Amino acid sequence: MNWxxxxxxxxxxxxxxxxxxxxxxxxxxxxDLGQVGRIYFFHIPVAWVTVLSFLLSSLYGIRYLVKRQxxxxxxxxxxxxxxxxxxxxxxxxxxxxxxxxxxxFWNWDPRETTIFFLLLFYAAYFALRAAVADEERRATLAAAxxxxxxxxxxxxxxxxPRMAELAxxxxxxxxxxxxxxxxxPVRRVFLAALAGFTGVFVWVLDLANRTARLGEALAxxxxx
Amino acid sequence: xxxxxxxxxxxxxxxxxxxxxxxxxxxxxxxVRRLEREIRREQAGHE
Amino acid sequence: xxxxxxxLAAAGAVxxxxxxxxxxxxxxxxxxxxxxxxxxxxxxxxxxPFGLEQDLLAALLWVVLFFAAMAGLAxxxxxxxxxxxxxxLRLAAPPGAVYLGKYLFNLALLLMLxxxxxxxxxxxxxxxxxxxxLFALVLLLGNLGLAGATTIIAAMVSQAxxxxxxxxxxxxxxxxxxLISAIEGTRSTLAQSAAAGIWPSLQVLGxxxxxxxTVSLMLFPLVxxx
Numbered sequence: 001m002n003w004x005x006x007x008x009x010x011x012x013x014x015x016x017x018x019x020x021x022x023x024x025x026x027x028x029x030x031x032d033l034g035q036v037g038r039i040y041f042f043h044i045p046v047a048w049v050t051v052l053s054f055l056l057s058s059l060y061g062i063r064y065l066v067k068r069q070x071x072x073x074x075x076x077x078x079x080x081x082x083x084x085x086x087x088x089x090x091x092x093x094x095x096x097x098x099x100x101x102x103x104x105f106w107n108w109d110p111r112e113t114t115i116f117f118l119l120l121f122y123a124a125y126f127a128l129r130a131a132v133a134d135e136e137r138r139a140t141l142a143a144a145x146x147x148x149x150x151x152x153x154x155x156x157x158x159x160x161p162r163m164a165e166l167a168x169x170x171x172x173x174x175x176x177x178x179x180x181x182x183x184x185p186v187r188r189v190f191l192a193a194l195a196g197f198t199g200v201f202v203w204v205l206d207l208a209n210r211t212a213r214l215g216e217a218l219a220x221x222x223x224x
Numbered sequence: 225x226x227x228x229x230x231x232x233x234x235x236x237x238x239x240x241x242x243x244x245x246x247x248x249x250x251x252x253x254x255x256v257r258r259l260e261r262e263i264r265r266e267q268a269g270h271e
Numbered sequence: 272x273x274x275x276x277x278x279l280a281a282a283g284a285v286x287x288x289x290x291x292x293x294x295x296x297x298x299x300x301x302x303x304x305x306x307x308x309x310x311x312x313x314x315x316x317x318x319x320p321f322g323l324e325q326d327l328l329a330a331l332l333w334v335v336l337f338f339a340a341m342a343g344l345a346x347x348x349x350x351x352x353x354x355x356x357x358x359x360l361r362l363a364a365p366p367g368a369v370y371l372g373k374y375l376f377n378l379a380l381l382l383m384l385x386x387x388x389x390x391x392x393x394x395x396x397x398x399x400x401x402x403x404x405l406f407a408l409v410l411l412l413g414n415l416g417l418a419g420a421t422t423i424i425a426a427m428v429s430q431a432x433x434x435x436x437x438x439x440x441x442x443x444x445x446x447x448x449x450l451i452s453a454i455e456g457t458r459s460t461l462a463q464s465a466a467a468g469i470w471p472s473l474q475v476l477g478x479x480x481x482x483x484x485t486v487s488l489m490l491f492p493l494v495x496x497x
Binding site: 065117120121123124127128131132133137140141144145147148149151152155156158159162 | 448479482483486
């Protein structure tokens with residue numbers, strides 16, 4: 001059986017898996033945080049995916065700078081596109097959760113600060129891409145900006161808790177700090193959701209990249 | 225409306241959204257697979 | 272060793288050329304100077320009567336500096352593109368030296384701006400500095416990082432369209448950790464605060480400056496060459 005067959009089966013499995021996750025997310029016992037805690041089955045995987053996208057986009061960018069293959073730049077842009085979509089989802093779900101749990105949509109706690117940075121970064125990344133006409137320059141500058149972003153992230157992570165201290169919101173850190181406080185069934189659903197969302201991300205990114213490759217193949221055919 | 229009923233409703237909505245999304249992704253995937261097959265055949269024909 | 276010296280000399284020459292050109296026209300300095308003074312006046316006028324908290328003043332200082340930087344620091348490469356001297360510069364000096372020269376120029380610009388603005392800010396807004404030495408140190412480290420980030424972005428933006436807005440859009444996310452730490456650090460140097468809390472901010476500011484300049488030196492050849 002070839003790869004295509006295997007991937008088709010895998011995608012069907014993913015479909016069923018995610019359906020299962022969705023059912024379980026709402027039917028599993030009430031989490032410690034209350035019914036609103038169910039948001040975590042969606043908010044954290046989605047936030048994780050946006051971070052993953054950021055890393056992938058940077059890697060594709062670096063690979064472009066090394067190998068100079070246009071396809072890598074397309075891949076970087078695709079990853080960034082998915083990244084910003086998931087970042088918006090993460091920000092919104094996080095804000096909803098924050099409003100219900102702590103009364104305010106936005107608090108500048110460490111996680112919120114880093115997700116906000118990511119949102120700004122993605123917006124800036126696409127603004128840069130839009131402003132450069134030449135393909136090669138665009139790819140080079142986009143990859144360079146991506147690397148700059150990558151360098152800044154560790155510093156931001158170091159700095160973010162200070163912002164929370166300033167805002168005076170310690171309880172946040174306890175809750176967001178980890179998955180501490182999940183009973184085994186809840187944790188199982190959470191991990192399954194994590195895997196499921198990652199799978200969906202990989203599938204969609206793969207689709208976009210395959211489409212890009214088709215585009216390149218057609219362009220090459222025209223030239224030949 | 226009881227809490228349980230609300231949960232069922234949200235779950236049903238989420239499920240419906242996912243199934244719709246999955247169907248769309250599957251259709252896209254099929255189109256891309258077809259194009260890939262075509263291009264592979266053309267490139268094999270050239271050689 | 273002499274290679275390094277030649278390289279440094281080239282960087283110095285680039286910086287000196289820019290400084291000479293700047294003093295002839297005083298374009299950039301006027302732009303950011305007037306911008307900063309205007310902003311400061313507006314803030315003082317609008318918020319003066321409210322007796323602002325010192326913490327807030329520390330943040331405002333960096334807001335003014337940030338916007339002044341956005342107004343003036345992109346010029347360092349845009350001017351070369353507009354005047355058509357960029358290709359000549361590419362031939363005249365190695366990329367790293369060009370970057371260093373431009374970086375030092377931006378740094379000088381910032382320092383000159385602050386010599387003007389900071390005393391003005393202290394007087395007009397009533398900022399009470401506790402430890403003058405540490406206050407200056409935070410400013411210096413902040414400038415090193417600010418110039419570091421803005422110079423490489425200025426290079427990236429110089430060949431794009433919508434340069435001014437793009438420069439700000441690209442700079443802000445990268446400058447976020449710098450601004451946060453600079454404000455925090457400045458707050459620690461105020462008369463009312465314990466200076467001990469300053470150390471983490473200094474660490475971040477220092478790390479930021481080092482990281483930015485290093486990465487910029489590595490990326491600049493890619494950004495600069497056509």
